[in-house]
Amino acid sequence: xxxxxxxxxxxxxxxxxxxxxxxxxxxxxxxxxxxxxxxxxxxxxxxxxxxxxxxxxxxxxxxxxxxxxxxxxxxxxxxxxxxxxxxxxxxxxxxxxxxxxxxxxxxxxxxxxxxxxxxxxxxxxxxxxxxxxxxxxxxxxxxxxxxxxxxxxxxxxxxxxxxxxxxxxxxxxxxxxxxxxxxxxxxxxxxxxxxxxxxxxxxxxxxxxxxxxxxxxxxxxxxxxxxxxxxxxxxxx
Numbered sequence: 694x695x696x697x698x699x700x701x702x703x704x705x706x707x708x709x710x711x712x713x714x715x716x717x718x719x720x721x722x723x724x725x726x727x728x729x730x731x732x733x734x735x736x737x738x739x740x741x742x743x744x745x746x747x748x749x750x751x752x753x754x755x756x757x758x759x760x761x762x763x764x765x766x767x768x769x770x771x772x773x774x775x776x777x778x779x780x781x782x783x784x785x786x787x788x789x790x791x792x793x794x795x796x797x798x799x800x801x802x803x804x805x806x807x808x809x810x811x812x813x814x815x816x817x818x819x820x821x822x823x824x825x826x827x828x829x830x831x832x833x834x835x836x837x838x839x840x841x842x843x844x845x846x847x848x849x850x851x852x853x854x855x856x857x858x859x860x861x862x863x864x865x866x867x868x869x870x871x872x873x874x875x876x877x878x879x880x881x882x883x884x885x886x887x888x889x890x891x892x893x894x895x896x897x898x899x900x901x902x903x904x905x906x907x908x909x910x911x912x913x914x915x916x917x918x919x920x921x922x923x924x925x926x927x928x929x930x
Contacts, residue, residue, distance in 0.1 A: 696734060697741035699919045700725075707913065710903040721906055724895075726776065726916030728753065732760040734920050739764050739771060747795070747914055749777030751787050758790055776858075776895075776914060778832045785809040793818040795858050795895055798834040800845040803852060810851035817851065820858040820895055823880060825873045828862055836880055843888050856893025856911070857881050867901035874908035 694702075700723075708718040727735045728749040735746060735757065748754040754773065764771045774793040781802055787794060788809035797803055797819045810817045821842060824833030834842060839857075846854050857880060861873035874896050885891045897905025899918035906913065 696737045696919060699921075700738065700741050700743055703915060703918055706903070707906065710906040713903075714907045716906065721910060722912045724774065724776075724912050724914045725919050726898075726914050727757075727920065728777070728916065730916075730920045732757045735761055736764065738919065743919075744771050745774070745912075746771065747774045747776040747916075748791075749775075751775065751779070751783045751790070755786065755790060779806070781805055785812075788813055788815070788817055791817070793820070793855075795820040796822040796832065798822050798824075798832065798842075800842055803842075803846055803849055807849040807851045815851070816853055818853045818855050819846075820856050820893060821854065822858045822860075823877060825859050825876050826862045831860055831862075833859065836876070839880055840884060840887075843884060843891070847888075854888065854890055856891055856895065858895035860898075861896075861901070863900070865900070867904045870897075870901040871904050871908060874905050874910065878909045 703723065707721055707723060711718045711721060722745055724745045724747045725738050725743050726747045758765060765773060772792045774795050775787055775791045776795045778796055779787055779794055779802055784802060784805040788806055794806065794817060806817060822833040823836050823839060824831050825836065846852060857877055859873060859877045861870040877894055877896055881891055881894055893911045894909055895912040897910045897913040899915050902913040902915060
């Protein structure tokens with residue numbers, strides 16, 4: 694199936710999941726995760742009406758963005774978020790080429806990102822990535838450290854904290870992800886009074902997004918379901 698038909702099917706699926714959860718479809722954003730897919734695939738999705746995209750690596754997006762400058766210019770509505778781990782030595786470049794960083798997990802990285810954003814004269818929206826599983830391959834902040842990080846972020850005027858993000862362990866059964874989504878929602882609810890901008894929950898991917906929507910997700914991150922299997926591998930230094 695084409696990217697356009699995949700997007701149409703997924704939008705309908707999201708609307709159905711919202712109906713079951715008694716939510717308006719407008720409360721859930723669809724992020725197209727274009728990592729390991731070429732610029733041509735991003736353009737095809739854009740032409741099908743997609744405007745929110747996610748990339749995992751600073752270097753990969755840097756290599757694609759020149760071919761897509763006309764749709765990611767300030768005059769356009771397309772947005773690109775970093776959804777992979779951000780290394781401290783790449784904060785300046787990330788601040789330059791991304792509209793938002795959805796994987797912040799330390800005060801040190803936040804300070805560097807804030808300084809880079811200040812130099813650029815911009816404000817960067819961020820999500821805090823929380824690690825709720827015991828998998829070594831997963832990244833993110835220990836949930837017990839969330840209040841302290843939120844407090845540390847308050848003075849950073851060039852960062853706008855908008856919510857939380859998590860990646861549960863993969864399982865063929867989407868129900869296994871439900872406790873992780875519930876946990877993230879509780880963390881948001883426990884901290885939102887002190888931090889009123891903490892409204893977003895980025896959770897749910899191609900195999901479990903319907904469950905995530907039932908548990909309050911405001912952004913689902915879908916890659917394979919839109920673009921198909923990865924078409925090339927990017928070697929990292």
